[in-house]
Amino acid sequence: MAASLSINGVVVKNPKTFKVGYQTIDADSSGRNANGEMVRDIITQKVKLELEWGPLDDVTASALLKAIKAVFFTVNYPDAETGVQQTKTFYSGDRNLPAYSWNDNFSKIKWSGFSTNFIEK
Numbered sequence: 385m386a387a388s389l390s391i392n393g394v395v396v397k398n399p400k401t402f403k404v405g406y407q408t409i410d411a412d413s414s415g416r417n418a419n420g421e422m423v424r425d426i427i428t429q430k431v432k433l434e435l436e437w438g439p440l441d442d443v444t445a446s447a448l449l450k451a452i453k454a455v456f457f458t459v460n461y462p463d464a465e466t467g468v469q470q471t472k473t474f475y476s477g478d479r480n481l482p483a484y485s486w487n488d489n490f491s492k493i494k495w496s497g498f499s500t501n502f503i504e505k
Contacts, residue, residue: 387462477501
């Protein structure tokens, strides 16, 4: 099965850039002790997906924005650590869509890209 990206069970357009990051979350008690040695109290590990799409039409841009509008949503993505598709619950970071063109007719605006991060709940 080919790698794909779906949000809430709906396959979306493949992003131009897709990065999977693994973040270790430490407790406040983590840090250096009196001997200068690192002491870590790991709470958990979370996934962060960094995504960027290339040029988009209005319909596709709108569909992506609506798919990630909820506070939390599920994403099925290819995971490097497990080597298979994973489904996890995420929330979206800031969403950026630079305009490709701007003219007097608002309906003709096209988007040169769309970037956001999905951070595991």
